[in-house]
Amino acid sequence: MTRNEEMLTASRPALLGAAGDDAAFRRMLHDLLAFSARLEQVRARFAAFIGLTPPQYTILITIRHLQDGEGVGVRQVADHLALSPAFVTQETGRLVQAGVVDKRPSAEDRRRVILTVTEHGAELLRRLAPVQREINDQLFEPLTEQSFGVLQALAAELRESAEQAVRLSDYLIAEGAGAGTGSGQRSK
Amino acid sequence: MTRNEEMLTASRPALLGAAGDDAAFRRMLHDLLAFSARLEQVRARFAAFIGLTPPQYTILITIRHLQDGEGVGVRQVADHLALSPAFVTQETGRLVQAGVVDKRPSAEDRRRVILTVTEHGAELLRRLAPVQREINDQLFEPLTEQSFGVLQALAAELRESAEQAVRLSDYLIAEGAGAGTGSGQRSK
């Protein structure tokens, strides 16, 4: 196996195998990809259960997650989910229509809007809980107390490093730079 | 804190906190959600770099991942990514057009089709590697050799348990069962 260093998709030693290869790393990426696709499927089922579309459900639980005490704004929700503010506006509109979210202008900053989950929204999520419990148990069935601890801490860290990574990729892969079929590259 | 057991979204002890609460578990779910949204953003940048759309890129690397020795079929790719075969057919068609994937009928089973990455496709991915390396290092910056080991093994297991979980959710959330807005809603 003439392993070519130039082809590695990661270089940190912690991510490479004994032979300096990235096979395990790649496999992990594909596993994570498949896993998150399944998570999304499950979320779609949850959404259906309470009569929402998948993005609506995702936005609803995000609002609840971020609303601590005071409410949360459109932009914060959009950032957290990596969605455009326009889309979040549109979908929260529907959530308000459905009576599961309340939207009111902020008192201090009148450009802003405060999103909170209504009692009705909370009630729907409460009804979902029993089903969720059963499915989540299955979803994370391989986790032990130990590995849950690791994963739980890691998830928080990875969220942040991934945010950085997106910024880095925007910098490295600027509009037009690329290895496209033939044409030369230009930086912005 | 009158923690109500009925509202928990997980019940396995390994997933609950000292107080029997699911706060950490929920936080983890939101972190994973945000993380995978960022992963998707990064994939979109990778795709752009080699002149493909995000789903095309994802399908391309999945074909490469699964093609070991012999090629891989449409259905296997669809299953791995939780996409419909119809969509995979359509997008692989475009990948063939773009010259990055080869599609030929299987010799043994003439219903089937064998997908492989062409030399040109491999070359594009090779050109992407240096960028990928830098971004992946940032993406997984918090990982140590230890935690990489844990995560790597976990990802493989979670992929399977999640597959089970999707089946379970299909069973539990059958067409029409639900906590919709009051009325028992009939779907078409």
Add this chain to the structure above:
DNA sequence: GCGAGATAGTTAAGTTGTCAAGCTATTTCC
């Protein structure tokens, strides 16, 4: 204290991702 930018959100119009349904060709297996 005042105009130039930045920031929050909305609206409308468009693009892209994705699927369901219906079809053909093959294989399986009773």
Add this chain to the structure above:
DNA sequence: GGAAATAGCTTGACAACTTAACTATCTCGC
């Protein structure tokens, strides 16, 4: 040898999501 299962393809139709252009408010440097 035929019914049922399986692999893939085609077409239409939506749902998900974005970009661009706009309004309203806020923040500062000067």
